[in-house]
Amino acid sequence: MxxxxxxxxxxxxxxxxxxxxxxxxxxxxxxxxxxxxxxxxxxxxxxxxxxxxxxxxxxxxxxxxxxxxxxxxxxxxxxxxxxxxxxxxxxxxxxxxxxxxxxxxxxxxxxxxxxxxLGKGEAGLAAELTKTDRNGKLGALLPILANWAIKVDNGMTRPLMERIADIHRDAWLPGFAGTTFEERARGDGIEVNRNAPAAGRKVALYASCYVNFNNPGTGTATRQVLAKNGVETQVVYPECCGMPQFEQGQVETVAKKAERIAGELEGWIDQGYDIVALTSSCALMLKFEWPLLLPENEAVKKLARATFDVTEYVVDIAGKEGLTEGLTPLDGGVALHIACHARAQNMGMKARDMMQLIPDADIKMLPRCSGHGGTWGIRSAYFEKAMKVGKPVMRDALKAEKTYVSSECPLAGLHIRQGMDRLAKDKPDGPQPTGEPARHPIELFAKAYGFDLGR
Structure with missing residues (x-):
């Protein structure tokens, strides 16, 4: 042996x-x-x-x-x-x-x-955290009220959320956008550069619940970068990939989601579209976890073969056709976190490879786990543990003193930024965060092309 x-x-x-x-x-x-x-x-x-x-x-x-x-x-x-x-x-x-x-x-x-x-899994309002589509739609209806309620300094709502929904009162939570990515894409006026080297490629963007309801800016940045490089994009979002339920062990629920979503995306694949997922967790589900749940489902297998992580896709264009000119340096550099669910895709550090395509790239790599773990990191029992696990990344990001902090996982990025703030408050004479929110690498890539950063 x-x-x-x-x-x-x-x-x-x-x-x-x-x-x-x-x-x-x-x-x-x-x-x-x-x-x-x-x-x-x-x-x-x-x-x-x-x-x-x-x-x-x-x-x-x-x-x-x-x-x-x-x-x-x-x-x-x-x-x-x-x-x-x-x-x-x-x-x-x-x-x-x-x-x-x-x-x-x-x-x-x-x-x-x-x-x-056995009926011993998450129950009550704590289990409702995993229903991201329902929660996102509710937050999108009244974003001002929802974003007021989730602020950590809200002494009225956060203790109540901790008691009823088991969300730690100190955990930063993602805000809700007033309009979804799907809605914004219908009227964003982005035009495809038909003279670009990659002209002819077609992509169906699987938006993810987070990008659709919480940060459409990631999706807009993706459309801008791909359009500049000649790629036609369509936004397709049947429903959440099921990662939140998967984390809780609700495998049958996730399998049903996989069947429905793969069935809808199959039509796009048959029309010659690549599938690009906008968050690393979703890409991991589509590529690897769904085929393990439904190994005989042909639509699921076809989807797994056709799916790219967004950073992986940009690097693929760069390697095969070459990128459109126009990238300029990012002032102040980037502290770049490589998300665990990106590493688990076994594709290499594509976010790093993509960012190195920017002239004079100034990157501090943050390869360790952020500690967040989806809904796990905001739970009352685990929030401080999540902060402890992520402390090496947070400390390195703060020491790097870069203008931007970036992660392929939006929740990891938010968690890292909160940890940086905590460490900076403990040592006011040491390095301080710039005030920039954590960004997905594709957003910074769009900025390097001259597009405005939005949320």
Missing amino acids: REGSLDAPVRHPLDWTDPGFYDMGKIEAEMERVFDICHGCRRCFNLCDSFPILFDLIDESETGELDSVDTGDYKKVADACTLCDMCFMVSCPYVPPHEFDLDFPHLMLRFRAAEQK
Whole structure:
């Protein structure tokens, strides 16, 4: 038996239709097997809170081994997992095809799915956080009121949100736009440069719930950059990809979403359109997670093959046709966070590659996890842990003293900016944030082309 694997990681389909998938006895037995391997390795000790919790449970047990850890405490390990996939994609030497066949994130997902079946999953208003389309539509109806209510200095609403919806009162939350990206795209007047090197390409932009309802500026910037490079774009947004529900273990709900969305996007693919996702989490779902949920669904497989992350797509144009001239340097440089769900796509650091296409690129790389983890990072029990996990990134971003902070994950960017503010307040004589909000890399790329940054 060899120690570790030199082969590329592969993942098994999730057999969520088998009743045994939800058998808690079988799950705990598999957790015992996996946790014992993790205990003997400990390579992931610094990735997230799951592993320190596991190792502390073992080290503080009667025997100092897993055999004296109560299986009831396994939930503590599972609850701390953000499904960032970094242990699987980057650190673990025992992922398949290694014979140990270890997939820690999907085991934690299976545990949560079983809890959902047993009625022990998220309930009440806390579970309503995952309904991003419904929440986005409500926020878009009354954005002034909604944005007032979510401000951290609102002493009336934030304690109430913490008590009822389990949202930590100090966590920064994304604001709502008055008009959706779909609505803005219909009247933005962006014209395609038919003389550009990439003229003839066609893209259906899968907007994502975040871009559609919270930050249409990312979508507008994408349309501007692609149009300048000759690419026709259409905005297509059937519904949320289901990542928030996936994080909670609602695999059947996500599978149904995948069927519906893949069925609608298939028509665009058949017309010669590439599919470009505007957030890294959505791209990960379309490319990798949906095919593991529905491995026999031809529309899902076709969609996975046709999908690009937005930064990946711009780099693809640069490599194959070349970009339209006109990029100019960004004054003050960029502290660039590489999101975990971008790294999990196994495509390389495309945000870095794209930003390096800008003349005189001044980039400080921030490759570690932000700690946010979707809805996990704003929950009352986990917000401070999320801040702790993300502190190295926040500290490096502040020390870099760049004009811009950028992340492919909008929630990670918001989280990093909040952490930078916290650190700066603790050391008022040290580096201070510039006041610029965190931006998606495509927004800064659009600025380098001379387009105005908007929200």
